[in-house]
Amino acid sequence: MFKGPIDPQKFETLIELNVLINSDYSEPRTLLTRILESATRLTEGEASSLLLANKETDRLYFEIALGTKGADVQKFSLARGEGIAGWVYEHNRSLVVNDVASDPRFFGEIGKKVGFTTSRILAVPMRIRDECVGVIEIINRVNGKDFVEDDRQWLEVFANQAALTIQNARSFEKARDEIIRLQDQIVTDRGYHTFVGSSPAIQEKLDLVARVAKTDSSVLILGESGVGKELFAEQIHLQSRRADQPLIRVNCAALPESLLESELFGHVKGAFTDASTDRRGRFELADRGTIFLDEIAELPLSIQAKMLRVIQQRTFEKLGSSDPVTVDVRIIAATNRDIEQAVASGAFRSDLYYRLNVLPLHIPPLRTRQEDIMELAQFFLQRFKRETNKPIRGFSDDAMETLLSYSWPGNVRELENAVERAVVICQTDYIAPSDLVLKDTDSIADARTGDRTLKESVNMFKRHCIANALRTNGWNQTETAKKLDIQRTYLSRLIKDLDITK
Numbered sequence: 001m002f003k004g005p006i007d008p009q010k011f012e013t014l015i016e017l018n019v020l021i022n023s024d025y026s027e028p029r030t031l032l033t034r035i036l037e038s039a040t041r042l043t044e045g046e047a048s049s050l051l052l053a054n055k056e057t058d059r060l061y062f063e064i065a066l067g068t069k070g071a072d073v074q075k076f077s078l079a080r081g082e083g084i085a086g087w088v089y090e091h092n093r094s095l096v097v098n099d100v101a102s103d104p105r106f107f108g109e110i111g112k113k114v115g116f117t118t119s120r121i122l123a124v125p126m127r128i129r130d131e132c133v134g135v136i137e138i139i140n141r142v143n144g145k146d147f148v149e150d151d152r153q154w155l156e157v158f159a160n161q162a163a164l165t166i167q168n169a170r171s172f173e174k175a176r177d178e179i180i181r182l183q184d185q186i187v188t189d190r191g192y193h194t195f196v197g198s199s200p201a202i203q204e205k206l207d208l209v210a211r212v213a214k215t216d217s218s219v220l221i222l223g224e225s226g227v228g229k230e231l232f233a234e235q236i237h238l239q240s241r242r243a244d245q246p247l248i249r250v251n252c253a254a255l256p257e258s259l260l261e262s263e264l265f266g267h268v269k270g271a272f273t274d275a276s277t278d279r280r281g282r283f284e285l286a287d288r289g290t291i292f293l294d295e296i297a298e299l300p301l302s303i304q305a306k307m308l309r310v311i312q313q314r315t316f317e318k319l320g321s322s323d324p325v326t327v328d329v330r331i332i333a334a335t336n337r338d339i340e341q342a343v344a345s346g347a348f349r350s351d352l353y354y355r356l357n358v359l360p361l362h363i364p365p366l367r368t369r370q371e372d373i374m375e376l377a378q379f380f381l382q383r384f385k386r387e388t389n390k391p392i393r394g395f396s397d398d399a400m401e402t403l404l405s406y407s408w409p410g411n412v413r414e415l416e417n418a419v420e421r422a423v424v425i426c427q428t429d430y431i432a433p434s435d436l437v438l439k440d441t442d443s444i445a446d447a448r449t450g451d452r453t454l455k456e457s458v459n460m461f462k463r464h465c466i467a468n469a470l471r472t473n474g475w476n477q478t479e480t481a482k483k484l485d486i487q488r489t490y491l492s493r494l495i496k497d498l499d500i501t502k
């Protein structure tokens, strides 16, 4: 293929890249960046891009862009046939253009928008089994030299290496996504949730779950609304010896007092006017399995004594009967309320509380587990993408930033809803911050609609502005005051007056 002597430096680089490609890498982007860097160095390019084709949209996307304007360039994409790269994609042939100004195929818009002047382009297709899957472009040669035939040949070799890398990464990703999808489906079909979370805080709780699951002790799960308390209850059950038996869920707040008792313990025929037959309660249905008592703090006082006895002796009577029923049940309870306060105020029996609280499990709020935010967001994105069949490629960098800096008062549930909404709203390939309609940004939008007094709107704006500044400065008040150019004491007063909390 090559005429004349082979440049030893180029040959070395090629071998290096081969080693890299065949090594055990996990990040295809890093590898692609290395390939593009080497290619740019060897062709003496000033800037360069690696574009990948998306078959669904039939467009080329700037996957990696090097050079001073690289970061800006990455926002753009090209249609088939658009610009030099689009031409290469359409014709599956490489192209050397040493004077772009006189070439009608050149598309100057991107350069104009980001402020970069292109004079020469060397562009080659990336091929997998003769099909063009992307394009590598080298822009301008240092010292104003022309690109030559030799550069084109070398770049083609590089481009094929890059294509190979992408193919490997794509089949790996496809297999991984498929496994996740199948696991999710199996778990969902069994009536459970797929548990996502690799943050240290959650891993620590899962270690505890693994140990607790082996016992039959009662567990009390505590944490804010939407943190995943029910999913932890599922994990305890699924990791216990009772996993093949039912997990029966009862929401203690969902039923009126009169119905709840018969729901939990069952009744015999004639126990009350509507009791035309005997009925088994949730405790009996959970026999040999686990019962999950959700929102336990809402359990009416009148039922608490009976509950205490079940926990102590696993024995109760059905409504309208005096025959004791004994069950073998593991009890898990949860609440997002301050149950100790309920005990203090007399709304919750202290003896019941101590019985339930043998093993407390505190679930940390989502805002304190940054790793989980991204992992959960990606998980929900895949799920909703599948459900809606939209060709969304991911979150834009700005959108990720928004997700990570938001305080998530509604925790995982709110994140799940936000991603679902974003997938529906999203009109482009990447989810943008504006697709993620979050409360913080909402409140500013509300202020604009003029439904409030000026003072209310100004306070809302102040709160938003200060909370943002505090977040970016890690809640360090001295730093934040400096950035906002106000006295620290004034900032401290504003935080109090505007009721800003971490």
Ligand SMILES: Nc1ncnc2c1ncn2[C@@H]1O[C@H](COP(=O)(O)OP(=O)(O)OP(=O)(O)O)[C@@H](O)[C@H]1O
Binding pocket: 193, 194, 195, 196, 197, 223, 224, 225, 226, 227, 228, 229, 230, 231, 232, 335, 336, 412, 413, 416
């Ligand atoms: N670790 C997780 N992995 C995957 N999904 C999760 C996780 N935690 C929570 N979710 C999602 O968030 C939703 C809310 O979780 P869950 O119902 O367990 O919250 P909760 O703590 O019980 O809240 P509440 O106090 O309001 O009842 C779940 O339906 C699930 O879809």
Ligand SMILES: [Mg+2]
Binding pocket: 229, 230, 294
């Ligand atoms: Mg719940």
